[in-house]
Amino acid sequence: MWMHARAAVLRLLKPVLDFALPPRCGGCGAIVDEVDSFCAKCWSQIEFLGSGGCAVCGLPLEGTEIDNCGRCLARPPRLQRSRAATAYGEISRSIALKFKYGRKVALGRTMARFMAPLLDQLPDNAVLVPVPLHRGRIWRRGFNQSAIVARELARRLGVDFSVDALQRVKPTPPLKGLSMQQRRRTVAGAFRANPKAELRGRTVVLVDDVLTTGSTANACARALKRAGAERVELVSWTRVLRPSHLD
Numbered sequence: 529m530w531m532h533a534r535a536a537v538l539r540l541l542k543p544v545l546d547f548a549l550p551p552r553c554g555g556c557g558a559i560v561d562e563v564d565s566f567c568a569k570c571w572s573q574i575e576f577l578g579s580g581g582c583a584v585c586g587l588p589l590e591g592t593e594i595d596n597c598g599r600c601l602a603r604p605p606r607l608q609r610s611r612a613a614t615a616y617g618e619i620s621r622s623i624a625l626k627f628k629y630g631r632k633v634a635l636g637r638t639m640a641r642f643m644a645p646l647l648d649q650l651p652d653n654a655v656l657v658p659v660p661l662h663r664g665r666i667w668r669r670g671f672n673q674s675a676i677v678a679r680e681l682a683r684r685l686g687v688d689f690s691v692d693a694l695q696r697v698k699p700t701p702p703l704k705g706l707s708m709q710q711r712r713r714t715v716a717g718a719f720r721a722n723p724k725a726e727l728r729g730r731t732v733v734l735v736d737d738v739l740t741t742g743s744t745a746n747a748c749a750r751a752l753k754r755a756g757a758e759r760v761e762l763v764s765w766t767r768v769l770r771p772s773h774l775d
C-alpha cells in the first residue's frame with residue numbers, strides 16, 4: 529500500500545522535478561536554455577538532414593534527378609519513405625550510444641523532438657512501430673530504446689503507437705562489419721507481424737535509432753506488408769550517409 533502511495537507521489541512530482549532541473553545539452557550535458565536541445569557547440573557539429581533529398585530514400589539527389597533518385601526509380605524499395613533527423617557523425621552517434629547503453633531516457637525525448645517534423649504528412653490511419661529487439665536483448669538491456677522514441681513521437685504527433693505490432697522471432701548477431709548481402713541474409717525471416725495487430729490498409733512508420741544500410745528495416749517492411757500494411761515508412765534519429773562509417 530505504502531509503495532503505491534509513494535509511486536503515486538513520485539509520479540505527481542516528476543513533472544515538477546523535470547521543470548526544476550536545468551535542461552542539459554543532449555550531446556555534452558552542458559546546461560542549456562531550452563529542454564530537449566543542444567548547446568551551440570554540439571549544435572554546430574550535428575548535421576541535421578530535414579526532409580530534402582530523394583522523396584523515397586531521402587538520400588541527396590544528383591543534379592539531373594528531380595524527385596526520386598535513379599536507384600529508387602529503377603527499383604522502388606519496399607520502404608516507401610525513409611527519413612533521418614541527422615547524419616551519422618560523432619555527436620549524433622554518441623547520443624544514440626548513450627541512449628542505448630546509458631539508459632538516459634530523456635535523450636529519447638530529444639531525439640523525438642527532431643524526428644517529429646519529418647513526419648508531418650501522415651494519414652489518420654498511421655501507426656508508429658518500433659523496430660523490435662529480441663526478447664533476450666530486452667532482458668539484458670532493460671528496454672527497447674526505439675519503443676521509447678516511438679511512444680514519444682506518437683504523443684507529439686497524435687497518431688497510434690503499437691509497441692508489439694512487429695516481433696523479432698529470431699535473435700540476430702550485430703550486423704557491424706557485414707556486407708550488404710550478408711546483412712540481408714542475416715535478418716531474413718527475423719521479423720513477424722503480430723497476428724493480433726491491425727495493420728491492414730494502414731501506413732506503418734518504423735522507428736529506429738540508427739539507420740545504416742536499411743537491411744533490418746527492409747526485413748521489417750517485408751513482414752509488415754505481408755500482414756497487409758499498405759505503406760511502410762521509416763524514421764530514424766541518425767543515418768549513415770557515407771559507407772566508410774559502416775564499420
Ligand SMILES: [Zn+2]
Pocket residue numbers: 553554555556557558566567568569570571
Ligand atoms: Zn553540448
Ligand SMILES: [Zn+2]
Pocket residue numbers: 582583584585586587596597598599600601
Ligand atoms: Zn532514392
